[in-house]
């Protein structure tokens with residue numbers, strides 16, 4: 363992080379630290395209007411935060427000092443900004459809706475390949491949706507099971523739930539990710555082999571969990587349909603690894619490709635979105651891409667102090683580095699977005715959960731925060747207590763929509779009343795005098811007082827649609843990118859995930875071997891020995 367620019371932020375924070383959000387509003391009747399900005403179908407009200415004009419100015423200067431504008435261009439133009447893997451980072455090319463766009467990687471324009479895969483996905487999705495693509499025995503596909511994990515699961519799983527109102531309800535979608543056999547077994551109980559399409563989604567096609575689930579699903583299907591040849595009609599692959607796809611027995615005509623410049627957690631708009639496209643149809647999938655693209659263009663061109671992803675990023679840095687907040691909550695007030703917090707958790711924590719700067723030296727400041735959340739209003743009856751009155755500072759993003767897809771009675775007004783009321787209470791609290799005026803007995807006043815001054819962002823769109831979902835995802839992607847630039851860390855590798863993949867393989871040998879070598883630490887050796895003993899090995 364640029365220390366000189368950060369020092370100025372610290373000075374500005376120190377000068378304004380004692381001023382509460384309430385006082386900031388009292389001092390400036392224009393505050394709400396001043397700190398509300400819109401882009402790509404979303405309005406962000408960030409006025410209920412702990413900053414004054416000087417803090418914001420210093421934060422924007424920090425972004426400038428970090429060469430943010432130049433770094434954004436480097437990403438969009440295909441420079442190899444993923445330094446430890448020597449890769450370009452071009453998820454923005456996947457949703458570039460400009461028909462004349464050219465984006466080069468190693469001198470090659472990647473856009474024709476992007477369009478070809480999208481067209482191929484569209485044709486196939488239509489065939490499944492219309493019944494032209496049938497199962498081995500001639501039946502229509504009624505169940506689509508995506509087998510993948512991490513970036514090859516969370517995006518399509520989240521978005522398929524989010525966009526259920528746009529989906530073909532006669533096809534049911536399932537997502538199997540966990541290597542725990544229960545996940546596959548419970549899915550199999552819900553489906554019929556002759557009406558099921560399995561999509562094996564794996565960038566590498568070597569991930570242990572996914573390949574184990576895929577092999578077991580394949581064995582089940584062959585057992586059910588009594589013919590190896592059935593695999594061709596019931597399995598397709600989404601991968602960058604044609605060799606391994608072939609080895610698995612999937613015809614590479616039924617493989618949908620993507621490229622090493624698409625990171626797993628950024629891959630929803632690639633072929634990894636095939637299960638989603640089958641659910642909502644190619645036209646809606648294109649609208650999702652359009653939403654992403656609108657936010658991409660905003661991020662690339664808007665001034666930093668009016669730039670939604672940049673504002674969210676700077677406020678995040680204010681709390682992580684200025685106020686030492688360790689986490690933040692994402693609180694979607696829409697049941698369809700119930701998996702959004704989990705999806706963003708991977709995006710944020712896998713990207714910015716790093717402690718080494720780009721030059722390989724340890725960072726001397728905090729980086730990626732812990733992200734968590736649940737849909738409102740459920741969270742209100744659970745962890746909001748701590749956010750309101752606990753000792754931890756938890757900045758929150760409230761996400762809501764003016765219209766519902768399911769207008770029943772006054773549900774939506776009540777939902778939104780909670781949505782607005784919570785940010786109001788968090789910011790402005792309740793004083794001891796207000797408690798007394800409400801008739802609270804004196805001995806309860808300390809307990810019923812709310813200090814307020816709890817920061818929130820409010821993100822509001824008219825309606826949850828493929829387009830607003832796309833722009834919302836891009837908003838967070840670019841927020842995380844911006845923070846990575848300012849923290850000077852590599853946001854697009856994930857060595858911690860790779861470590862897990864290797865470690866489990868070593869332990870598996872010891873669990874299954876006739877004579878285990880047990881060369882681990884004493885605790886791990888004992889645990890493995892205990893497990894073997896229970897299983898009689």
Ligand code: G6Q
Nearest residue numbers: 512513514564565566569626627
């Ligand atoms: C995402 C990560 C990770 C990855 C999974 C699955 O950015 O790299 O979550 O998506 O490990 O990997 P495969 O797609 O290769 O199976």
